[in-house]
Amino acid sequence: MGDVTTMTTTREWTRGSQGQAEGHPPRSQRRRPELAAFLRGRRARVTPADVGMPPGLRRRTPGLRREEVAQLSGVGVTWYTWLEQGRPINASPQVLDAVARTLRLDRPEREHLYHLAEVPYEPDTEAVVAAVGPEVQGIIDAMDPLPAVVYNARYDILATNPAYRDLFSIPRGTDAGVPNVLWSLFTVPEVVCPLVFRDSELPVMVATLRNAYGRHVGEPEWEGFVHRLSAASPYFAELWASGNVITPGPRVKTFRHKAIGELRMTSVSLSINGMPECRIVVYTPDDEESGRQTMQLHARRLSA
Numbered sequence: 001m002g003d004v005t006t007m008t009t010t011r012e013w014t015r016g017s018q019g020q021a022e023g024h025p026p027r028s029q030r031r032r033p034e035l036a037a038f039l040r041g042r043r044a045r046v047t048p049a050d051v052g053m054p055p056g057l058r059r060r061t062p063g064l065r066r067e068e069v070a071q072l073s074g075v076g077v078t079w080y081t082w083l084e085q086g087r088p089i090n091a092s093p094q095v096l097d098a099v100a101r102t103l104r105l106d107r108p109e110r111e112h113l114y115h116l117a118e119v120p121y122e123p124d125t126e127a128v129v130a131a132v133g134p135e136v137q138g139i140i141d142a143m144d145p146l147p148a149v150v151y152n153a154r155y156d157i158l159a160t161n162p163a164y165r166d167l168f169s170i171p172r173g174t175d176a177g178v179p180n181v182l183w184s185l186f187t188v189p190e191v192v193c194p195l196v197f198r199d200s201e202l203p204v205m206v207a208t209l210r211n212a213y214g215r216h217v218g219e220p221e222w223e224g225f226v227h228r229l230s231a232a233s234p235y236f237a238e239l240w241a242s243g244n245v246i247t248p249g250p251r252v253k254t255f256r257h258k259a260i261g262e263l264r265m266t267s268v269s270l271s272i273n274g275m276p277e278c279r280i281v282v283y284t285p286d287d288e289e290s291g292r293q294t295m296q297l298h299a300r301r302l303s304a
Contacts, residue, residue, distance in 0.1 A: 035116035036086035042103040043069055043084070050104065064102075073098040083117075091117050122215060132159040136272060139280070140164075145298035146282055147265070153212035153277040154225060155182045155205070166297055167255055167265070167283065168194050180225075182209065186233035196254040196262055206239040207246035212277065214245075248279065252286050260297060263290045 044063035048054060051064070051072060064072075070080040075095055082089050083099075096117055100110045114121035132150050140148035140161045147164035149157060157179035168181065182205060185193055195201050216222040230237035248269050255263045264286035269279040285291035 031116050031118065032086035032088070035113075036084055038113065038116060039084045039099075039103070042105060042109070046102070046104055051102065069099065069102050072102040075099070091119060093119055093122070132275070132278075136275075136280070143282060145294055146284055148280060148282045149181075150272070150278060150280055151181070153209075153216070154180070154222065155209060156180050158278065162301055163294075163298065164283070166301060167257070167263070169257070182206070182236070183229055183232070186229060186236045194255050194257075196256050201251070201253055202235070203239050203242075203244065204246055204251060206236065207244040208248055210240070210243065211245045211247055215277075253283075257293075257297065259300065260293045263293050265290060265294075 043066070046064050047062065048064065048068070051068075053064075053068065066081050066084060067077045070077040073080065073095070075098065079089065080099070083091065093114075096113055096119055097110075100113055105113060111121050136150060137159050140150065140159055144161050144163045147167040148161045149164045150159040152158060168184070185195065185198075185202060185205075190198060213222060213226070226240060230240060250269075251267050253265055253267060255265060257263060265283040266286045267281050267283050269281050272278050272280060285294050
């Protein structure tokens, strides 16, 4: 696989551990034994037949030998042996991916391998979630009267509850490209946008989008989305060109509702296990008046 790995000397590794509190070895020293044990355990469960190899004679292990893993992964035997022994060597993502394929690791195991090897983990683009299951839908439905929604990193709307649909109500007949909340907010006339302080709140959402975009640069779906929305909304194009980046976090947003007026709501994001880059966003009243209005909206929905 070419020169894709580098060796670090024990002396350099030891020098890097200086400054740690006595009795508390650095994280890399603690992770190396975990990495070694993990690789040995995964190697033992893969048989030669699993990878199309003959079992051979005098095999003392039920799984693959180290040299077989190295050969199938396209790496040097010595390098893989050192990796499995927990020695201080560095690995590239390409090498870890090759080892993961040989050892038939699933996605959580592959992510675990990356963390133990101290290599930044990037989720597979194929793992992007396009829908939610009944369990997640049930959770956000149970949050009513609080508005709740499931977004992916691109702000695609994967699931909503009635309170969210009420809060983000956009008149029929407008060219809102639901199910993406950014498309909806940027392509409707400003007078019908549910956000009161549109010019201060939309820039934050675009900066949050760009933060996620860094993990998806060059992917056709992401590039196409940015291109289409830029063409549809000069304001989005302007904000996108600014290059601002913000991480997701609690925000206070002011909404307008034609029936009850303005509501101040705090948005809080919750991650979802098994759904990479997706989050439940829940809107809670920021003051007592907004709390009363939230309950009024709930009563209106029940009586409708």
